[in-house]
Amino acid sequence: MRFLKLFVTSFALMCATLVQADDLPKLRVAVLKIGTVNWELDTIKRLGLDKSNGFELVVQGYAGGDASRVAFQGGEADVVVADWIWTARQRASGKGFATFPYSTAVGGLVVPKDSAVQTLTDLAGTKVGIAGGPLDKSWLILRAYAQQEYGMDLKAATEQVFGAPPLIFKTGLKGELGGAINFWHFLAKMKSAGMRQIISVSDAATALGLDPATPLLGYVMKDSFVAEHPELAKGLYLASSGAKEVLGSDDAAWEAIRERMNAKNDTQFTTLRDDWRAGIPAAGPVDEEAAGAMLAVMAKLGGDKLVGEANTLPEGVFLNFE
Incomplete structure (x- = not known):
C-alpha cells in the first residue's frame, strides 16, 4: 500500500x-x-x-x-x-x-478538566464561551439537543460570552468559562491541553435525527x-x-x-x-x-x-x- x-x-x-x-x-x-x-x-x-x-x-x-x-x-x-x-x-x-x-469537521462543548460538569444541565448558571456568534451552528444544534433531551433552554439557563476563536481558546484554558464551544481546530488544542469534551456536535446531531456525516x-x-x-x-x-x-x-x-x-x-x-x-x-x-x-x-x-x-x-x- x-x-x-x-x-x-x-x-x-x-x-x-x-x-x-x-x-x-x-x-x-x-x-x-x-x-x-x-x-x-x-x-x-x-x-x-x-x-x-x-x-x-x-x-x-x-x-x-x-x-x-x-x-x-x-x-x-x-x-x-x-x-x-x-x-x-x-x-x-x-x-x-x-x-x-x-x-x-465540527466541534463540541468542552469544560475544564477538573470541572464537575457531566451534562449540559450542569452548565446552568455558568458562562459559556461561543466562537462564531449567536448564530454559530454548533451552538444552535446543542441548544436543540438540550431542549429535546432535558427540556432545557440552554440560552436562558446560561450566560453566553461571544468572541473570536483565539479569545474563547484563551479564556477557556484559564478556567474563566463553565464551558466552551469553539471551531474544531481550536477545540482540538483545548482538548490536547486537558479540557474535557462532554458532548460533540456530531453526537448531538445524531440524537436529533440528523446525519453527522x-x-x-x-x-x-x-x-x-x-x-x-x-x-x-x-x-x-x-x-x-x-x-x-x-x-x-x-x-x-x-x-x-x-x-x-x-x-x-x-x-x-x-x-x-x-x-x-x-x-x-x-x-x-x-x-x-x-x-x-x-x-x-x-x-x-x-x-x-x-x-x-x-x-x-x-x-x-x-x-x-x-
Missing part, C-alpha cells in the same frame, strides 16, 4: 513537471489566511495535484471569512470555502452558487463558472480528493505542513491531525434529504438571520462529480 501511495505521488509530481504553469489556466481560491483548508491546499500544490489535474492553484488568503466571500462574489476569486448553509441562502436569494464537500464546509463556485469551465471544477474536486487520500493515510505527509498547523507540541499536532482526518467526507454525492433536515433545524433556531429565504433546500446546491 505504501509503495502504491509513493507511486501515485511520484506520478503526480512527474506529470506536474511535464506541464509548464504558464500553459495551465489559473484557479483562484479565496480562503481564510489562517484557515485549516490551507493544509489541504498546501498539499495539493506540494504534490502537484493541481497541475496533474489541468490547472494551477492560486491561493488567495484573507484576514476574515467575510472578506473571502466578498472577493468571491465580486469576481476576484473563482472559488471560496464556506459552509453550505451560506451557499443555500445565497442560492435561495437568486445567486447561482453551488458547492462540493470539503469537510464534515453531512459535510458542513465545501468549495463554492458559481454556476456560470462551472458551465464555462467544467474541467477546472472537476479538476479541483479530483485534486482535493487526492490530497485527502494522502493526508488521510500517510503520517509522513503531515510533517510537510506541520509549521502551517502552528502546533505547540506533539500532542497538539497529533490531535489536530486525527481530528482533521475524522472530518474527511465520505465519497459520493451528498445526501440531500439529510441536508434538508439539517437546514430545517437551522431555520427553526436561526431564522431568517441565518438562512434567509432558504427554509427548504434549494435545488442545485450540491455539485456531484462522481
